[in-house]
Amino acid sequence: MKKKSEADSAPVVPAWHPNFRNYERLPDVKAVRTAFFVNGVSITLVVALAAYFGLREWQLYSLGQQIAQVQAQIDRDKPTSDLALALYKKFQTEEARLAEVDTFVTSKPIVSTLLVRLAQTLPVNVALDSVELRDTGMTLRLSVKGDSAAASGYATAYLEQLRADKELSQFEEATFTSTPSRNPGTGRMAVEFLLRSKPATGGKKS
Structure with a gap:
């Protein structure tokens, strides 16, 4: 067998040539x-x-x-x-x-009811002469038996009784309207009380 020459065993190298491709002008091949x-x-x-x-x-x-x-x-x-x-x-x-x-x-209190209550509570030595009902309250004119000292005591006691009477609660106070004086015609002490009405609540004036 013949021995291969060195030229035959040398690797094959492709021949060199210049690359003239312009990649910017090549078509886009993306899918x-x-x-x-x-x-x-x-x-x-x-x-x-x-x-x-x-x-x-x-x-x-x-x-x-x-x-x-x-x-x-x-x-x-x-x-x-x-x-x-x-x-x-x-x-x-x-x-x-x-x-x-x-x-x-x-x-406004009912007059008949007030008269009945006054008659029930009137002391034996005190007589009711007249009752006058006004917007401001009720005026009582009384005749009291006894001398000046005794009659004044009876009148004061009756006034305190009226103040404490719960059935007369529509009145806010009870006072003497004047100084008791002797009535020459009857010989009794003339006394006058004023039971002042409480101010009305509710409603307003138009």
Whole structure:
């Protein structure tokens, strides 16, 4: 066998040649281009924004329609409401007047009841000459037996009795209206009491 020559065993080296390719002018061989993704995302954002603003506009339109309907109902019912309000104010005025009258009537004591109570509590040595009922209270004119000292004592005791009488609670105080004096015609001591009425509560003057 012949021995291979060194030239035959040397590695084969491709022949050198210059690279004249222009990569910028070469066609794009990508299956999906980057610009496609950018355009897709942009379109999606635009569609989403358009849908959002469209929904908001529709909601505003619906709200405007509801407001218009409610306003139409208000305008339709306003005359009736104004009439009802005027009637209610008139009712309040009349109610205040009725309350004032009721307070005035209920604050006035019943004369027959007072006379019965005075007759029940009148001492034996004191006579009731007259009763006068006014807005300020009730005036009692009495005749008291006894000399000046005794008659004054009887009158004072009866006045304290009237002050403590719970059935006469509609009066806030009981006082002498003047100094007791002797009546020449009867010979008795003439005494006058004033049972002052309590101020009326509730109701107000118009």
